[in-house]
Amino acid sequence: MHIGKIRIFDNDRGVIILMLMVVYVFYNPTNSGAVDLNQQNLDMTLASNELVFINFYAEWCRFSNIMMPIFDEAADKVKQEFPDAGKVVMAKVDCDKEKDVASRFHITKYPTLKIIRNGQPAKREYRGQRSVDHFVEFVKNQLEDPIKEFSSLSELTTLESNKRIIIGYFDRRDQPEYSIFRRVATNLKEDCQFHVGFGEASQQMHPPGHPIIVFRPDKDRSNDLDITYNGSLTNFDEMHIWMSEMCVPLVREITFENAEELTEEGLPFLILFHHPDDKDSIKKYSEIVTTDLISEKQSINFLTADGKRFAHPLHHLGKSEKDLPLIAIDSFRHMYLFPNYKDIEIPGKLKQFIKDLYSGKLHREFHYGSEGTNEIPDTTPPSSTFKKLAPSKNRYTLLRDEL
Secondary structure (H helix, E strand, C coil): CHHHHHHHHHHHHHHHHHHHHHHHHHHCCCCCCCEECCCCCHHHHHHCCCEEEEEEECCCCHHHHHHHHHHHHHHHHHHHHCCCCCCEEEEEEECCCCHHHHHHCCCCEECEEEEEECCEECCCCCCCCCCHHHHHHHHHHHCCCCEEECCCHHHHHHCCCCCCEEEEEECCCCCHHHHHHHHHHHHCCCCCEEEEEEHHHCHHHCCCCCCEEEEECCCCCCCCCCEECCCCCCCHHHHHHHHHHHHCCCEEECCCCCHHHHHHCCCCEEEEEECCCCCHHHHHHHHHHHHHCHHHCCCCEEEEEECCCCHHHHHHCCCCHHHCCEEEEECCCEEEECCCHHHHHCCCHHHHHHHHHHHCHHHHHHHHCCCCCCCCCCCCCCECCCHHHCCCCCCCEECCCCC
16 A cells, blocks of 8 residues: 555656646747747736747748848847746747737737837837847847936936926825836836835935825926825736826927827827927927827827937928928828918917818918919928838838838
């Protein structure tokens, strides 16, 4: 009987070891390179890792095939740099085999590189250089602590005025509320700066045991005052929604670095072209958008652009730096100039300009002249210049033209 019991124990242990091996292989399908994700292991992988960096690819796509060995080599280096479980996983999805996964993440081009932090998809996908070193450096930056600690309130007076900032005032680092705050900060680190003070450094700003979180807007682009968070400090989703609304402004600045991302959203641009030193026109434009045009936010992107950096679109409109500030719509087919910048002060004027785009009036007037006149212009509206900054067909296999 004793021997029999040992055999039973050995058999049970063998079954357990076999099950562990199956689980390991199932969730770690390759010994090297990026981990293969599928419908079965996706949710567990996303839920159990702080950062998941995913390459969505198709085997028939030549750009996917060019990048695959680079991404796999980077995955091996990331494993060496961050061996602890639950920290980071570089993964890949074969979109032909895993169509449901591809659909879930709205994949419209190959290869697409997406970032999932704490189970939440980041708003921005990776659009940087596709090299081993850049992939590894990107992961390192993503895993850096997003929050800077201040030791006295005087340090807050020296923060950059052209940044959106979230400030947390806490009693202790081990508070549950701070854990939630840090998770949200990790997800929004690209949209806001985060600062925190503990104990004596912040006790003047909040009652004991009652942490306070405050949003400080970009003072170069807004006249708004600081806003205090009044929601739950222990509810991740509620805090995340509020901080997202604060950190991602209604009016954004377009640069050559984010132009591809903005054009891929597929919404026409209403753009204020301004001189780089002109803060007043930015604040005025932002105020009008916030008060009069917020109902249009689902149909158009409100942007500002440095008129010096974007001299080419101005030239396309027959304008130059001396004509700044000015406003134009880029519909991704044509560009239309708002006739008189000073008319933004007239209530409803800028909103009507947007409505005239969608009614076709702007296009008709370019071809047939203004209503009630006999003038027939001999010009056509300038073609879009920002569409040229959309995802390149020399970099991606585009599944459909969204623009």
